[in-house]
Amino acid sequence: MWRALITALATLGLALPALAQEPGQGQGRGPLRIEITEGVTEPVPIAVPDFLTEDPQLAEFAAKIAGVVRADLAGSGLFRPIPATAFISPITSLDSPVEYRDWQAINAQALLTGKVLAKGDQLSVQFRLFDIFAEAPLGEGLQFTASENSWRRLAHKLADAVYSRITGEGGYFDSRVVFVAESGPKDARDKRLAIMDYDGANLSYLTQPGDLVLAPRISADGARVVYTSYATGRPRVTLMETDTLQTRLIEDPSGAMSFSPRFTPDGKGVLYSYASRGNTDLYQLDLTSGKRTRLTQAPSIETAPSFAPDGSRIVFESDRSGSQQLYVMQADGSDIQRISFGPGQYGSPVWSPKGDLIAFTKQHRGRFHIGVMRPDGSEERLLTASFLDEGPSWAPNGRVLMFTRETPGPAGGAQLFTVDITGRNLRPVPVFGAASDPAWSPLLE
Amino acid sequence: MNAGLAISALGHGAVLLWILLDIAPRPDDRFILPEAVPVRLITSDAPELAAPSAIAAPDAPAPQDIPQPAAPPGSAERVTPLPVPPPPDRALPAELPQAALRPEPSLRPDIPPVPPRPAEAPPASVEQIIPDAPPLAPQSSPQPAPRPQPEAISAAPNDALEPPSDAPALPETVVPAPVPQAPLTAQERDGLRLAVGRCWNFGALSIEAAQVTVTVAMDMQPDGRPVSSSLRLASYEGGSAQAARQAFDVARRAILRCAGEGYPLPREKYAQWQEIEMVFNPDKMRGR
Amino acid sequence: MTRFILVLACLGLAACTQPGGQATAPAQPSADPTSAAYFQSSVGDRVLFPVNEATLSPAARGTLEAQARWLIDNPSYRALIEGHADEQGTREYNLALGARRAAAVQEFLVARGVADGRVETVTFGKERPLAICSDESCYARNRRAVTVVATGGAGV
Numbered sequence: 007m008w009r010a011l012i013t014a015l016a017t018l019g020l021a022l023p024a025l026a027q028e029p030g031q032g033q034g035r036g037p038l039r040i041e042i043t044e045g046v047t048e049p050v051p052i053a054v055p056d057f058l059t060e061d062p063q064l065a066e067f068a069a070k071i072a073g074v075v076r077a078d079l080a081g082s083g084l085f086r087p088i089p090a091t092a093f094i095s096p097i098t099s100l101d102s103p104v105e106y107r108d109w110q111a112i113n114a115q116a117l118l119t120g121k122v123l124a125k126g127d128q129l130s131v132q133f134r135l136f137d138i139f140a141e142a143p144l145g146e147g148l149q150f151t152a153s154e155n156s157w158r159r160l161a162h163k164l165a166d167a168v169y170s171r172i173t174g175e176g177g178y179f180d181s182r183v184v185f186v187a188e189s190g191p192k193d194a195r196d197k198r199l200a201i202m203d204y205d206g207a208n209l210s211y212l213t214q215p216g217d218l219v220l221a222p223r224i225s226a227d228g229a230r231v232v233y234t235s236y237a238t239g240r241p242r243v244t245l246m247e248t249d250t251l252q253t254r255l256i257e258d259p260s261g262a263m264s265f266s267p268r269f270t271p272d273g274k275g276v277l278y279s280y281a282s283r284g285n286t287d288l289y290q291l292d293l294t295s296g297k298r299t300r301l302t303q304a305p306s307i308e309t310a311p312s313f314a315p316d317g318s319r320i321v322f323e324s325d326r327s328g329s330q331q332l333y334v335m336q337a338d339g340s341d342i343q344r345i346s347f348g349p350g351q352y353g354s355p356v357w358s359p360k361g362d363l364i365a366f367t368k369q370h371r372g373r374f375h376i377g378v379m380r381p382d383g384s385e386e387r388l389l390t391a392s393f394l395d396e397g398p399s400w401a402p403n404g405r406v407l408m409f410t411r412e413t414p415g416p417a418g419g420a421q422l423f424t425v426d427i428t429g430r431n432l433r434p435v436p437v438f439g440a441a442s443d444p445a446w447s448p449l450l451e
Numbered sequence: 452m453n454a455g456l457a458i459s460a461l462g463h464g465a466v467l468l469w470i471l472l473d474i475a476p477r478p479d480d481r482f483i484l485p486e487a488v489p490v491r492l493i494t495s496d497a498p499e500l501a502a503p504s505a506i507a508a509p510d511a512p513a514p515q516d517i518p519q520p521a522a523p524p525g526s527a528e529r530v531t532p533l534p535v536p537p538p539p540d541r542a543l544p545a546e547l548p549q550a551a552l553r554p555e556p557s558l559r560p561d562i563p564p565v566p567p568r569p570a571e572a573p574p575a576s577v578e579q580i581i582p583d584a585p586p587l588a589p590q591s592s593p594q595p596a597p598r599p600q601p602e603a604i605s606a607a608p609n610d611a612l613e614p615p616s617d618a619p620a621l622p623e624t625v626v627p628a629p630v631p632q633a634p635l636t637a638q639e640r641d642g643l644r645l646a647v648g649r650c651w652n653f654g655a656l657s658i659e660a661a662q663v664t665v666t667v668a669m670d671m672q673p674d675g676r677p678v679s680s681s682l683r684l685a686s687y688e689g690g691s692a693q694a695a696r697q698a699f700d701v702a703r704r705a706i707l708r709c710a711g712e713g714y715p716l717p718r719e720k721y722a723q724w725q726e727i728e729m730v731f732n733p734d735k736m737r738g739r
Numbered sequence: 740m741t742r743f744i745l746v747l748a749c750l751g752l753a754a755c756t757q758p759g760g761q762a763t764a765p766a767q768p769s770a771d772p773t774s775a776a777y778f779q780s781s782v783g784d785r786v787l788f789p790v791n792e793a794t795l796s797p798a799a800r801g802t803l804e805a806q807a808r809w810l811i812d813n814p815s816y817r818a819l820i821e822g823h824a825d826e827q828g829t830r831e832y833n834l835a836l837g838a839r840r841a842a843a844v845q846e847f848l849v850a851r852g853v854a855d856g857r858v859e860t861v862t863f864g865k866e867r868p869l870a871i872c873s874d875e876s877c878y879a880r881n882r883r884a885v886t887v888v889a890t891g892g893a894g895v
Contacts, residue, residue, distance in 0.1 A: 037668060037726035038635065040644055043735045045651030045705070084655045115704060137700070139707040141679070174657035174697035192871040218866060221830055234834075240861045241834060263838055263862060266831040279835065281862065284793070284842025286835040307835040323832060329791075330832055353829035367829050393873070396829045405658065412826070414873035427658070443830065 049086035050115050050172060052079060055097045056090065057120035067157055068122040071131060074161035077205065078179040082169060083431030088114055100132060106141040114138050118168055125151050131160045135168055145171050158207055159450065176403035179204065182447045183408065184224045184231050187211065188420055188440040199233060201248070204446065206436040212251060221266065221443045225273045228447050232276055234265040243267040243278045256291055266309045271317040279309040288322060301339035312356045321355040321364050332366060334381060345383030354397050359448070360404035363427070367396040376409050378427055389429045402449045408435065410442040635723055642715045647729065650709035652701060653736060660697035663690035664732045667702050673721050675713025677706055685728060702731045773813050775888050782809045786844065788882040790827070793839040795847060803844060806886055807851035816888045820844045822862045825878035830864060837862030844884045
């Protein structure tokens, strides 16, 4: 009897572990979990076939608009238009089904198709964008209309739509840049105010040659430009209406020197530097009332201010510590905090339109750099290095910077460059002639 | 006494035999069982529900569910009001007056300054065009129709999709069972990781989206290719919903692009990788 | 003998091209001590500064003492002091630095007895370099304050 009992218990003992494993459980562990931590950074290959048109008279526009769209996307460094010779299936209509396999075969990740047509006496561009590997349209088709003269703007608006759908960033192609056009040797430079599309097209001059002009800024609505002019013989802040080119001086006691002007975010005032008896401080002028407010009061140099996009704070350059550094203060001049602490000198700070970064010029050991940092001074990163890089200006999407690069020596000259805030895609801006002091407008309406 | 011993031995042997035969593949005792994870039951019909943290319907640029193709869009252009509010159609301002040159007594007749005409160019108007996309059915990649184990599923209790259950899915019984299934080796996992990573492109992500960690869930076919319609955002962290959507798009593209003829996963271990959750974590790619 | 003359001639030329910025402007030394040209060449119309500084060196003070005396002796002249900077700095800071340098000279002259209303300042920042070789030998010459004297309503 005891043996039976022991046998039974033993049997149970053997069986239990087996029973504990439910039948067939061994494989059902749930989804396999894999962590991907390494990727690549490459421009997105995008296919942009020539735009279609039913009207042979518009064929030239169709080709030019597609060309500008390709140039915008490629120029951003984030896209790589695929050469048309690689295309397998031709696009014959904006509405026919997309042969996704054909585009996958040439490794296109996106496809942009477009069509140009006349709408009354205006030009209209329609487009569709497709995600090739998801095999689905990316967003709705859209149509833009404008006068024939503004065909470049149509292309830029289209490229902005493609750019922002794929990257999630705002676009920046439909924008303008006001700057200083330079000519002549380094010791007898001639400077004129000029304005152009961000890509160098549609250049026009705003001032005559002969008067020294410096460091312009454009208002948010693009209607006015403020800059420093020597027309009176000494540097004075000057306001210009861009449609009439009328100018007026900012009121100041005679004999005074003023420079480094910026518009307030609402456009109703001008923030600038005023030098008297060798001391330079920041002042703000209300354009409607003419009232002048002094914002800084220190025996040091305070200059190169820049508003945060919400107008609540100002970043500026000061040498109160003994060397040029960056400071942030409230818009009323209170609560001044230093934010730059690295080696070298910091200057010309500009607050990003997104509010998340401040770009600046840094000088260290004989080299100049364009850099960015958070508004509290952390996470400083240098993006460029050369003999002389200075004066960055933000693209409307807060992702690209344009700045001046000057080369050394008697044959040296100034040129405009752009760089992505990742430090990538440094490239010159194709401006006719030498250029400096760029100021990038917001996206146009 | 001998008879008792014989019977006992027989009895034990019978029990042992029963154990050995009835419970089929027994995992190798050397492997440590993984901790329990929720097992999702798959049906061939019901669509996957979005995970609770999925992104709310984004605005304009998001791909929308295209209704099944209606009649192919005619040549007539229809302008349809859509949920996405386009900027109002602007009346074009009259042509700008020719700007006066700056009145200067001493003019140097160089290239005269002129008003920047294009800057004030009439704003372009934006309208929607035909919302119906070209019909997708004909050329969309044929969805792998047969889900892994349709027959087994119908027998399984699967009224709900979500609730994780400890009860194992019956599907395992349909899987070629007799071969003992070891878990994926580190090498096999790395192979998958590198294969997908090759196509995981940061190049066109916004700065914000490039910092979001997204987890993509998907079903796989036995040949190693993902079921593209099964790719879904399981969860995300480190950014806004909008940024997560961008990051998800890029991750999904990576998975689909590098699938090719199928990821290098061992067919005999299919049961282990028929569902995959891929976590795309960009922390190491910062500052690149 | 010829050799001796040649050596003297070389030394003479060397004197003329002496660096130090005291007489780099190609002005004819004028005999008339009340002329602007005399001021420029014999009194010395400029002083130089160290990098990023507006401090006056002893040599600079010496020159400015002479300038002050000349201005007091020639009360019909007004002075406009131009402040300049070298190209190793951002544009707007250099405007301010030039203003500071010009003001330093103005203060010194006024302290030496020149009437305040006769002296004005202007800055050109780095916009009017004299020397463009882009190294220290040129930078040093560009970091300057130049006193321009003129009779009547000059130097506005």
